[in-house]
Amino acid sequence: MDGIRLEGVRRVFPLEGGEVRALEDLSLRVPWGSLTAVVGRSGCGKTTLLRLVAGLNEPTAGRVRFLQGSEDLPREAVRVGLVFQEPRLMPWLSVEENLAFPLVGRLGREEIRRRVDPLLELLGLEGFRRALPGQISGGMAQRVALGRTLAHDPDVVLLDEPFGSLDYFTRRALQGEIGELHRRTGKTFLLVTHDVDEALALGDSVVVLRQGRLADRVEVPFPRPRDVDDPVFAPLKRSVLGAIGGTAEDPGRTKEVEAS
Numbered sequence: 001m002d003g004i005r006l007e008g009v010r011r012v013f014p015l016e017g018g019e020v021r022a023l024e025d026l027s028l029r030v031p032w033g034s035l036t037a038v039v040g041r042s043g044c045g046k047t048t049l050l051r052l053v054a055g056l057n058e059p060t061a062g063r064v065r066f067l068q069g070s071e072d073l074p075r076e077a078v079r080v081g082l083v084f085q086e087p088r089l090m091p092w093l094s095v096e097e098n099l100a101f102p103l104v105g106r107l108g109r110e111e112i113r114r115r116v117d118p119l120l121e122l123l124g125l126e127g128f129r130r131a132l133p134g135q136i137s138g139g140m141a142q143r144v145a146l147g148r149t150l151a152h153d154p155d156v157v158l159l160d161e162p163f164g165s166l167d168y169f170t171r172r173a174l175q176g177e178i179g180e181l182h183r184r185t186g187k188t189f190l191l192v193t194h195d196v197d198e199a200l201a202l203g204d205s206v207v208v209l210r211q212g213r214l215a216d217r218v219e220v221p222f223p224r225p226r227d228v229d230d231p232v233f234a235p236l237k238r239s240v241l242g243a244i245g246g247t248a249e250d251p252g253r254t255k256e257v258e259a260s
């Protein structure tokens with residue numbers, strides 16, 4: 001099946017003479033073009049999962065595959081962009097220069113402009129192109145970080161708690177923008193978040209990790225209701241919360257879930 005596929009992935013980190021099992025026997029499929037949200041308690045392995053997909057870490061066991069039909073694409077053939085919780089902009093470069101930075105030296109001036117200008121427009125940053133990061137708000141800075149990732153024209157966009165440091169209203173506004181961006185670009189998005197409402201509002205499906213294992217996968221019906229308080233979400237939210245934390249009747253439960 002097409003998409004990113006994790007097969008029996010295990011990732012262990014050595015720590016103080018012992019080891020931490022960040023991921024254990026994780027099998028997961030992320031279809032091309034989907035927006036998959038990943039939730040779970042702190043330390044359950046969400047960031048490790050993103051780092052494996054980005055190729056920043058290798059699995060200790062198992063594999064991460066990129067499948068087109070029955071063909072395995074080489075990792076180099078799949079462009080992956082990563083957006084962190086903190087924007088990590090260069091403070092001495094303007095908004096426009098930050099967006100262009102990863103392209104300088106790889107593309108000519110005109111081509112860079114052709115990529116950067118539509119991004120400024122897409123992200124509502126046209127009026128701030130010459131502003132420095134210290135002169136814009138946190139929400140705008142996070143938009144620049146997103147734009148910098150999109151400037152690479154990635155096939156896969158990995159978002160690690162991208163709204164974590166933002167206030168409620170900016171967060172809601174950016175959530176809407178990410179959803180819209182996903183629809184408009186058709187790229188594959190993998191979003192790590194602590195916020196179950198956010199995961200349900202944006203994800204085509206919500207993957208729940210628990211102690212490094214797949215605890216549940218909840219599919220969100222399409223078309224999704226606009227409001228996260230819509231009754232459609234209530235049972236889905238209960239499932240996700242139950243899988244994250246276990247339930248009173250079944251503490252520590254880890255469900256066996258279909259790999260694909």
Ligand SMILES: Nc1ncnc2c1ncn2[C@@H]1O[C@H](COP(=O)(O)OP(=O)(O)OP(=O)(O)O)[C@@H](O)[C@H]1O
Nearest residue numbers: 013014015020022041042043044045046047048049
């Ligand atoms: N480089 C590392 N060295 C040692 N242990 C690590 C390393 N990276 C992650 N871990 C451990 O692996 C486990 C999973 O970490 P990970 O960062 O993936 O969790 P997370 O779900 O993203 O957490 P959070 O929500 O707090 O960001 C944790 O116990 C963490 O301490």
